[in-house]
Amino acid sequence: MALLEIRHMTHYFGGLRAVHDYNLDIEPGQVRGLIGPNGAGKTTIFNLITGIHRPGEGRILLDGEELVGRQPHEIAARGLGRTFQDLRLWRHMTVLDHVKMARYSKIGYGLVGAFFSTPRRNREEAQIEEKARELLEMMNISHLADQMVPNLPYGAQRRVEMARALSTEPKILFLDEPTAGMNPEELIQMMGIIRRVREQLGLAIFLIEHRLKMVMELCEIIQTLVFGEVIAEGPPDDIKNNPAVIEAYLGKEIVE
């Protein structure tokens, strides 16, 4: 049984069929990619899995446990972490606070601890801080810990978002266009970070990406989505040479 198993997921927005009969298996430690033209439904798939929308049909199983019908915070606490296409960071909080906050579901102390500052609270808050700093270290942004997010360059903001997602201790990390808007240098750094995250934390990664070079280099298996349907699935080389994919999506790139 796969870590994440999706069977026959279909979803409509009003009369519009956004996703049709979508299936997915992610194994522990696997890196998978989802590509497709704009509007194909990639982000919708992320939103369906993470519980922002509830799929009209289909099953989503994480470690054999059904996720459909659960609240987004329950799904996140069970091990799905994600980032967003448009960075969603808080301009009034420091980098460190972003990462600490995301550990909410991994903390045990309750209201009594919070109100009376019990030893357990103090111990756990110290652990949170330590873990958060480790993640910032891994993202190479530990020197920015006390900065407010709007003051950071774009590439660093992306890393803050990644650290925040990792702070929930996900089993699978969902990255929605992690290199959108990045310059070539930032892109290379981000690829390095994704590799490092995978090696050091051993988690599975599912990424949406427009930059094919990056998907082809990082992913073991790639799905191509067109109008909400998977038209091809396989290792990078197969996808590259698949006529349907070339027609729908890759055409120009391959000619180059």
Add this chain to the structure above:
Amino acid sequence: MVFFFQNLVNALQWGSFYAMIALGYSMVYSILMLFNFAHGDIFMVGAYIGFGVATALVTLSASGFLALPGWMILVLTILLSMFLTSFVGMIVERVGYRPLRDAPRASAAITGLMIGIMLETGNLILLGARRVSFPPLIESVTYNVGGVFVTNKKIMIVLISLGFMLALHLFVQKTRYGMAMRAMAFDYVVVPLLGIPINTIARLTFAIGSALAAVAGILFGLAYPVLDPYMGIVFGWKAFVAAILGGRGSIMGATLAGFLMGFIEIFVAMVFPSTLRDLIAYSIILLILVFRPHGFFGEPYSARLRL
């Protein structure tokens, strides 16, 4: 000069009430982008619950069954009333706000007004139209500090209020719940995806705001021992003004604005006839807002993101 200090003491006490109530408005606003217009009436309910608890404890103590000193009764009254009033807030959130969270803003805004009216009339039905008097609990002692008369109650009211404000500040800054509140203030979509239950946080926010309103109600009852079911209306509105003046969802801002309003009211009354007090005081506050439309700590733009 003595006159000035005398009024300063009064202003601090008066400001404590406004600030404590304003905090509840401000906290709810910051996480839900809604003003809980029932909050003034929750202050009233808190005062009545305090009255009930205090009266029961005094009776119990007088019967000799459980002889408690006055200060102990006060402490117990505050703690028990906070606990009980927090449930009022949680019920208001569950019944009035959660079902309407995605409703048009105007609909969600009037739920507070309606619940406020329900609480007022509910109280009338329950206790009748008579006013009740808050038991004194502690003996009043007046100190003469260089001609300025300060009562032990005034000192206590200001210190207790400041203590709770500090505690709230620490709670919001230093605990996982406070962090979740701060995050939720800016984004509804991401916060649950980080494993944070937003309904729990909303409920907690209402509970804390209501508990603070209960403290304000009890302290008010100590200073001005006559309670009536409509006492929350004017106080509620003025504290609401303080919350806006302090700036969007800012705890520090609501506290400062609450005290500032106490100062303005008292010092206006010191110079002008007291019938003109509110007219002049609120003209001044209006003028402040003209120059600082976002309040003291508000931000000039809103970045709430929604899917």
